Amino acid sequence: MQNKPQVLFLDRSTPPHISTLIVLAGVSALAMNMFLPSLPQMAEHFDVTYAFMQLTVPLYLGVSAVIQVIIGPVSDKFGRRPVLLWGIALFVLFSLICVYAPNAEVFVFSRMGQAAIATGMVLSRAAIRDIYEQDQAASMIGFVTMGMALVPMIAPIAGGALDQLFGWKSVFWAFAIIGLLTFLMTWRDLGETAQSSGKTLVEQFKEYPELLRAPRFWGYTLSAAFCAGAFFSFLGGAPFVGSELFGLTPFWVGICLGAPAIGYAIGNGVTGRLAQRVGINRMIMAGSIINAGGLTVSLVIFLLGAGTPLSFFGFMTFVGLGNGLVMPNATAGLLSVRPHLAGTASGLGGAIMIGGGAALAALxxxxxxxxxxxxxxxxxxxxxxxxxxxxxISVFRRERRLGLA
Known part of the structure; x- marks a missing residue:
C-alpha cells in the first residue's frame, strides 16, 4: 500500500496499531533474556550443572528458528492474526508448565515450548511490510524496535529483582501474566494485514527456493545474522562472565545484561528518523562498522590485561547501537526482495538469524x-x-556492478 492506512486502536477491522506491534515484538524479546540472571539459581534448584541449565538458551533459540521457518508460509496462507493468537496462547501454556516442572528435563522442554512467542517478532515485521513500502517499512520497523528496545534493557533487571525478592519461579509467572495480557490486546486490535495467496500450504513452502536463489536476500539476511550473532553469543556467555568471573549478584548481572539495549534504542531511533533519507544499505554499513569497532576495542583491552566488568559490559552498548542500525534496515531489505512472500521471507530470515544465534550461544x-x-x-x-x-559489502559491490548504486 502506498498511502498510510487508517488505523484505529483496539479495532480489529483495521490494521494493527503500532503499540500492538511494539508489544508483540517486545514480548518476544522479553522471553529471550528476562530469565538469564536466574540461571545459576535454577541449576541449583534442579540439582544440575550450570552448563546443563545454560542449554535453555541455545535450545530455545533453535526451536525458535524452526518455528520461524514454518510460521512464515503458514501466515502467508492463513493470515497473521490466527497464527499470532495461537503462538501467544502456547507461550502462556508453556510458561505455566515451567513453573510446575518437576525436574530439569521437563523444565528445559517447556522452555523450548515458550519459543512459540517468536511468532510475535516475525509477524509484527511481516505486518509492517504488508502495509508499507521498503524504505517506509524500515522506518516503521525502526520505531517499533526502538520501543521494544526498552524491553531487553529492563527485562534482565526485572528478572534479577524478581529472583532476589520472590525466587526464580516468579519470572515465569510474570511470563504467563504478560502473555495473557498480550493475547487479549492482540485479539482486540490486530486486524488481518496479509492478502490471501490463494495457494495451498505445500505451494507456499515450495516458494522458499525463490528466496534462496536471490543474492539480495542472502546479503541482507547474513548481514543481520552476523551482526545479531555478537548479541546472541553474549546471551549465551555473559551470565557466566558476570556471575562466575566477576562475582556479580543476579540483580547486577541483570543490570549489566541490559547494556546492549541502551545502544539498541538509540540505533533504532536513528533508523526511524533517517532510513528513508539515507537508504537502508548505508545504514546497515554504518551499523556493521560500529558493531565491529566496539567489539575490537573491547577485545584489545582484555588482551592487554586491563579488562573489567565496566569495559566488558560497557562496550556492548556499541553492539546494541550497531544492531539498532542493522536489524530494521536489513529486515526491510530482505522483506522487500519478494514482497508477495513477506511472511515467508521474515520467517526464513529470522530462522537463519536465530539458528545461527543458537549455535553461537551454545558455543x-x-x-x-x-x-x-x-x-x-x-x-x-x-x-x-x-x-x-x-x-x-557484498551487497554494495553487487548493486554497483548492476548499476543500481
Whole structure:
C-alpha cells in the first residue's frame, strides 16, 4: 500500500496499531533474556550443572528458528492474526508448565515450548511490510524496535529483582501474566494485514527456493545474522562472565545484561528518523562498522590485561547501537526482495538469524571456563562482526556492478 492506512486502536477491522506491534515484538524479546540472571539459581534448584541449565538458551533459540521457518508460509496462507493468537496462547501454556516442572528435563522442554512467542517478532515485521513500502517499512520497523528496545534493557533487571525478592519461579509467572495480557490486546486490535495467496500450504513452502536463489536476500539476511550473532553469543556467555568471573549478584548481572539495549534504542531511533533519507544499505554499513569497532576495542583491552566488568559490559552498548542500525534496515531489505512472500521471507530470515544465534550461544557457553576468562566469547563476537561487514559489502559491490548504486 502506498498511502498510510487508517488505523484505529483496539479495532480489529483495521490494521494493527503500532503499540500492538511494539508489544508483540517486545514480548518476544522479553522471553529471550528476562530469565538469564536466574540461571545459576535454577541449576541449583534442579540439582544440575550450570552448563546443563545454560542449554535453555541455545535450545530455545533453535526451536525458535524452526518455528520461524514454518510460521512464515503458514501466515502467508492463513493470515497473521490466527497464527499470532495461537503462538501467544502456547507461550502462556508453556510458561505455566515451567513453573510446575518437576525436574530439569521437563523444565528445559517447556522452555523450548515458550519459543512459540517468536511468532510475535516475525509477524509484527511481516505486518509492517504488508502495509508499507521498503524504505517506509524500515522506518516503521525502526520505531517499533526502538520501543521494544526498552524491553531487553529492563527485562534482565526485572528478572534479577524478581529472583532476589520472590525466587526464580516468579519470572515465569510474570511470563504467563504478560502473555495473557498480550493475547487479549492482540485479539482486540490486530486486524488481518496479509492478502490471501490463494495457494495451498505445500505451494507456499515450495516458494522458499525463490528466496534462496536471490543474492539480495542472502546479503541482507547474513548481514543481520552476523551482526545479531555478537548479541546472541553474549546471551549465551555473559551470565557466566558476570556471575562466575566477576562475582556479580543476579540483580547486577541483570543490570549489566541490559547494556546492549541502551545502544539498541538509540540505533533504532536513528533508523526511524533517517532510513528513508539515507537508504537502508548505508545504514546497515554504518551499523556493521560500529558493531565491529566496539567489539575490537573491547577485545584489545582484555588482551592487554586491563579488562573489567565496566569495559566488558560497557562496550556492548556499541553492539546494541550497531544492531539498532542493522536489524530494521536489513529486515526491510530482505522483506522487500519478494514482497508477495513477506511472511515467508521474515520467517526464513529470522530462522537463519536465530539458528545461527543458537549455535553461537551454545558455543560461547561451552568454551567459557574460569581459566579461559571472557576471551573465547570475545573472539566469537569479533569474528561474527567481521562476517556482517563482509555481507553488506557484498551487497554494495553487487548493486554497483548492476548499476543500481
Amino acid at each position: 560461547a557457553g561451552s568454551l567459557l571456563t574460569l581459566e579461559s576468562g571472557a576471551l573465547p566469547l570475545m573472539w566469537i563476537q569479533v569474528a561474527t562482526a567481521a562476517g556482517g561487514l563482509i555481507a553488506i
